[in-house]
Amino acid sequence: MNAVFDLLGSTLLVERFFGVAVYCLALGYFCNKVAHAGDTRTIDRHLNSYLAVLGIMAFFYIPSPNADLYRWRLLSAGWSDVPFSWVWDNLVLKRATPVGYLLIYICQITGIQGLLPMVCALGFYGNVFHIFKCEARRSGVRARSLSTVLFFFMSTGVFLEVISGVRCMLSFSMALRCAYDEVYREKSFFRHIPVYAAAALLHGASIPLIGIRMVCSLMERKRGPAVMLADLTVIAAALFLGMRYGGYYIDSAVDKAVSYVANDMYSYGWEYLIAVLSLLVMITALWNLHSVYPQVWKDNVSQIRSLIVILLGETALFSEYSIFHRFLTAAMIAAVPVLIRYLDCERGRGRSRSERSMAAMSLVILALACVRGNLCGYKFFVLG
Numbered sequence: 547m548n549a550v551f552d553l554l555g556s557t558l559l560v561e562r563f564f565g566v567a568v569y570c571l572a573l574g575y576f577c578n579k580v581a582h583a584g585d586t587r588t589i590d591r592h593l594n595s596y597l598a599v600l601g602i603m604a605f606f607y608i609p610s611p612n613a614d615l616y617r618w619r620l621l622s623a624g625w626s627d628v629p630f631s632w633v634w635d636n637l638v639l640k641r642a643t644p645v646g647y648l649l650i651y652i653c654q655i656t657g658i659q660g661l662l663p664m665v666c667a668l669g670f671y672g673n674v675f676h677i678f679k680c681e682a683r684r685s686g687v688r689a690r691s692l693s694t695v696l697f698f699f700m701s702t703g704v705f706l707e708v709i710s711g712v713r714c715m716l717s718f719s720m721a722l723r724c725a726y727d728e729v730y731r732e733k734s735f736f737r738h739i740p741v742y743a744a745a746a747l748l749h750g751a752s753i754p755l756i757g758i759r760m761v762c763s764l765m766e767r768k769r770g771p772a773v774m775l776a777d778l779t780v781i782a783a784a785l786f787l788g789m790r791y792g793g794y795y796i797d798s799a800v801d802k803a804v805s806y807v808a809n810d811m812y813s814y815g816w817e818y819l820i821a822v823l824s825l826l827v828m829i830t831a832l833w834n835l836h837s838v839y840p841q842v843w844k845d846n847v848s849q850i851r852s853l854i855v856i857l858l859g860e861t862a863l864f865s866e867y868s869i870f871h872r873f874l875t876a877a878m879i880a881a882v883p884v885l886i887r888y889l890d891c892e893r894g895r896g897r898s899r900s901e902r903s904m905a906a907m908s909l910v911i912l913a914l915a916c917v918r919g920n921l922c923g924y925k926f927f928v929l930g
Contacts, residue, residue: 558925561608565924566916572599573700573912581693589682589689593675597668604667604709605660606926613710613923615663622654645747646713663709666716670708673719674699674879677726681886691889694901694908695882701912702824703921704875710923714872717752720745722879725759729848730883735763751869754859755876762852814867816918821874823911825860827904828853828881831888834900839891846884853880 576596583589609616625633637647653662678696681687708715724738724745745752832850836843843850856877863869885904892900915921 558928561925561928562922565926566922568603568926569703569705569921569924570912570916572596572603573697577693577697577700580696581690583689586679586682589692590679593678597671597675600671600705601664601668603705603924603926605664607660607663607709608925608928609663609710610923614712615710618650618662618712619654619659622650625651626655626657643713643747643749645744646717646749649748650712662712666712667705667709669716670719673723674882676723677879677882680726680731681883686890686894687886688890688893690901691886691893694889694905695885698824698827698885698904698908698911699878699882701908701915702820702874702878703912703915703919704878706920706924707872707875713749714751715875717745717749718755718872718876719879720748721752721755721759722876725755725852725880726849726883728759728763729766729852735760751872755856758852758855762848762855765851766848814920816914817871817920818867820911820914820919821871823907823914824874824878825857827907828857828877828885831881831885831900831904835884835888835891839888842887842891846887849880849883853877853884856880 576592576599579592580589583592607615609619625637633647633651637651638644641647649665650662653665678692682689682692704715720741724733724741727733728735728738742756746756832854835850856873860870860873860877863873889901889904892898
């Protein structure tokens, strides 16, 4: 009997079981609510409630010693005792990701341990749910399509990376939300420059996503010559200023990426399996959309083009676990509107098989994430 208790204590099996159970119950509850919502206001309300629940779960998260959040807490333990001038000189002006350090500093000096992961969760999922809310307002969209894609997105267990890794996923969501608004809501690239800059300075991994967005935007059909010329001018100016004054940050991001490629000795087979299954869902949807619904493909080609570039980068860096694993989340965010439109097309023709297949694959992915994936590390209490 003592051996059993020792095993449970060393593996934190009970604590992790309850953490995963709460995550799954919340996911199932809110996906069901969204699926049966009768209007966009109800969908918005359910997504806002889900966001609040995720924020609370993040607040009470207890990180393991190998988590980034745990290391940040140790590193920032003495920051509240030093003057802000020292923080500005040493953590802002001399770092490649000053916004990231500033965010950690502001959260940690409050003395509220759960504030940092909560802010990251609210920021990340707030940006992702913004895309779902915008899709819900689109004419002809079906609530069940939204629910199925929401279930797929949440099944991978990226939640733990969001609240543990602190900065990277938040920066991804900021950049990709801007890209979505520019493609589907006709927002100007110019107005998003401060957000793109903040994302890049929050974590350098978002710089490639911003670069992909800038290149892909040059291939889009603009509303007129004047708009196209204005966008080209803004993008050219942003590139010039970025190279002129942001060379240090870009070089640091490149050096970081190179170091990941050269020294990425860590790998985890179960997360690779989860990633491969997730990629299969996205690639299958893209293939069918192109084959069966060419007009829908054409209407969404701007978003699809960016998604394909990210997926190609994923494939090229398959052996580099850290980069591959992180950019899977970027691909999934970019895929959200495409997957919703694909399921709507299938439903419109009376086909529910694709929806059932995606839901079934998501259930398999969720099971793997809960039992063997990173998600199984989520806990909000420790016994003994």
